[in-house]
Amino acid sequence: xxxxxxxxxxxxxxxxxxxxxxxxxxxxxxxxxxxxxxxxxxxxxxxxxxxxxxxxxxxxxxxxxxxxxxxxxxxxxxxxxxxxxxxxxxxxxxxxxxxxxxxxxxxxxxxxxxxxxxxxxxxxxxxxxxxxxxxxxxxxxxxxxxxxxxxxxxxxxxxxxxxxxxxxxxxxxxxxxxxxxxxxxxxxxxxxxxxxxxxxxxxxxxxxxxxxxxxxxxxxxxxxxxxxxxxxxxxxxxxxxxxxxxxxxxxxxxxxxxxxxxxxxxxxxxxxxxxxxxxxxxxxxxxxxxxxxxxxxxxxxxxxxxxxxxxxxxxxxxxxxxxxxxxxxxxxxxxxxxxxxxxxxxxxxxxxxxxxxxxxxxxxxxxxxxxxxxxxxxxxxxxxxxxxxxxxxxxxxxxxxxx
Numbered sequence: 001x002x003x004x005x006x007x008x009x010x011x012x013x014x015x016x017x018x019x020x021x022x023x024x025x026x027x028x029x030x031x032x033x034x035x036x037x038x039x040x041x042x043x044x045x046x047x048x049x050x051x052x053x054x055x056x057x058x059x060x061x062x063x064x065x066x067x068x069x070x071x072x073x074x075x076x077x078x079x080x081x082x083x084x085x086x087x088x089x090x091x092x093x094x095x096x097x098x099x100x101x102x103x104x105x106x107x108x109x110x111x112x113x114x115x116x117x118x119x120x121x122x123x124x125x126x127x128x129x130x131x132x133x134x135x136x137x138x139x140x141x142x143x144x145x146x147x148x149x150x151x152x153x154x155x156x157x158x159x160x161x162x163x164x165x166x167x168x169x170x171x172x173x174x175x176x177x178x179x180x181x182x183x184x185x186x187x188x189x190x191x192x193x194x195x196x197x198x199x200x201x202x203x204x205x206x207x208x209x210x211x212x213x214x215x216x217x218x219x220x221x222x223x224x225x226x227x228x229x230x231x232x233x234x235x236x237x238x239x240x241x242x243x244x245x246x247x248x249x250x251x252x253x254x255x256x257x258x259x260x261x262x263x264x265x266x267x268x269x270x271x272x273x274x275x276x277x278x279x280x281x282x283x284x285x286x287x288x289x290x291x292x293x294x295x296x297x298x299x300x301x302x303x304x305x306x307x308x309x310x311x312x313x314x315x316x317x318x319x320x321x322x323x324x325x326x327x328x329x330x331x332x333x334x335x336x337x338x339x340x341x342x343x344x345x346x347x348x349x350x351x352x353x354x355x356x357x358x359x360x361x362x363x364x365x366x367x368x369x370x371x372x373x374x375x376x377x378x379x380x381x382x383x384x385x386x387x388x389x390x391x392x393x394x395x396x397x398x399x400x401x402x403x
Contacts, residue, residue, distance in 0.1 A: 004028045004044055008037040061126050063162070065096035067155045069103075074148035083144075084110055102126050115139060129292050130275060137283040147282050154278045161270070161358060168365045172372040179380045186387060188223070191216040194391055203398050209390045248300040255301060255328070259371065263364040268302045269333060270357035277350035286313065302328055332356075 006028060007017050016037070020028055025042055032039050069090060076086040087107035094100050102123050109119035117136040120127040127135075131151060138147030195213045198205060205213070219226070240246035254264045275296055279289035287310060294306040308322040320338040323329040333353055340349030 004042055006032060006042045007040040008032055009040065011036045061098045061102070062096055063155060063159050065094065065099050066126075067152055067159055069094065069099065070148050070152035070155060074145050074152060077148060078145035083116060099126065116144075128296065130279065130296055133284050133288060133292060134279065134282045141283050143283075150278060150282060154274065157274060157354075157358070158271075161267075161361060164362055165365050168369045172369055172376060175373070175376050175380075179376065179383075182380075183383060184219075187216045187219045191387075191391075192220060198394050201398060203394045205394050206390075208386070209394055212387065212390045244300075248304075251300045251302075254299070259368055263361065263368060264299070265328065266357050266360045266364055268297055268299050269329065270354055270361055272297055272302070272306070273333070273350045273354035273357060277347045277354060280350070281347040290319075305329070 003019055004025065005017070005019050007015070010016050020031060025044075028042050029039060032042075072090060072093070073086055076089065077083070081089075084107060087103055087110065091100060091103040091107060094103060105123070106116070106119040109122065110116060117132060117139055120135055121132045134147050134151055135144070138144040191213060195216070198209075241250050255261045257264075272293055276289060276293045279292060280286070284292070290306055290310045290313070294303040294310075297303045297306060305323065305326045305328055308326070309319050312322045313319060318338065318341055320334045320341065323337065324331070324334040336349045336353050337346065340346035
């Protein structure tokens with residue numbers, strides 16, 4: 001739950017200010033209207049949200065740990081074990097040092113009379129809004145074991161996709177790092193030795209060799225400028241990406257990049273479909289599901305498109321209409337969603353879309369890595385060849401002069 005600060009006028013005409021906890025701003029307005037308050041302003045209290053987040057585990061819980069936690073929790077609930085007992089067993093079994101104190105805290109809260117949803121919502125760094133809302137729907141419908149099992153499956157799919165992407169990118173990244181280290185070593189340590197030899201023998205050097213030795217000398221004397229520029233660029237990117245304008249522009253750039261943009265788009269559609277399907281099938285209301293899907297999309301541009309879909313639903317339109325109007329969702333996706341809405345099988349259609357785009361993401365990653373590897377080899381071959389020719393040219397000239 002989020003904390004909202006409000007300013008209002010009570011029935012007696014007196015100005016009042018306060019804070020209230022609720023799922024969203026609409027619920028805050030509803031509660032205040034029930035008290036016959038005339039609302040002046042409502043805004044989310046970010047400071048409270050940050051302090052609440054700091055109160056939870058600051059360590060990041062591994063996705064694999066959450067998969068195991070959810071799967072074991074579902075199995076024990078299905079076997080009829082009480083929730084407190086389940087949490088006690090899970091606390092003893094987990095090996096993740098970040099997850100263990102969170103489970104202990106949740107067990108204490110449940111013992112104290114809180115619902116499982118409220119206990120989980122106290123730890124937003126561990127239990128996402130998706131997780132908390134699905135558990136809430138499960139507690140309401142009395143199907144906690146099924147929802148936990150569905151959550152475990154969802155997290156397993158997410159883990160599998162991440163694992164495939166990381167596995168495919170390891171080799172190109174290692175090659176790139178090794179190549180950069182090799183070039184730096186040549187500039188800082190190898191080329192200065194050749195320059196000393198050529199200078200001592202008064203060899204006339206061609207323009208390419210002079211340029212290379214000049215670059216080596218600059219790197220030796222002002223190496224800290226390069227590191228400083230790289231660090232400064234990284235810090236600027238980190239700061240700019242945290243601003244609303246910067247994050248939106250960067251996310252838009254990611255979608256427009258050749259080859260990479262297509263991969264980012266497919267990953268976003270896959271995540272959108274899988275998350276939306278899981279929430280709808282779990283009984284989470286449509287509007288709240290879209291809100292959560294937008295937050296977990298990982299891209300501000302796509303999140304804005306999903307927000308437009310929410311607004312369209314409020315006006316009585318279909319979800320597929322605003323999605324089709326944007327250029328981000330292909331026709332196949334919007335047609336599947338449209339069919340799902342008409343037949344009442346939206347979660348089924350979204351699951352099929354998710355499966356299709358999971359395979360598309362895997363193929364796109366393979367294509368990207370197959371392109372990266374030869375590009376890296378050609379680039380490094382060109383750099384090494386240029387250095388070799390630049391060094392060998394003065395040597396050949398020296399030999400011809402001696403002859």
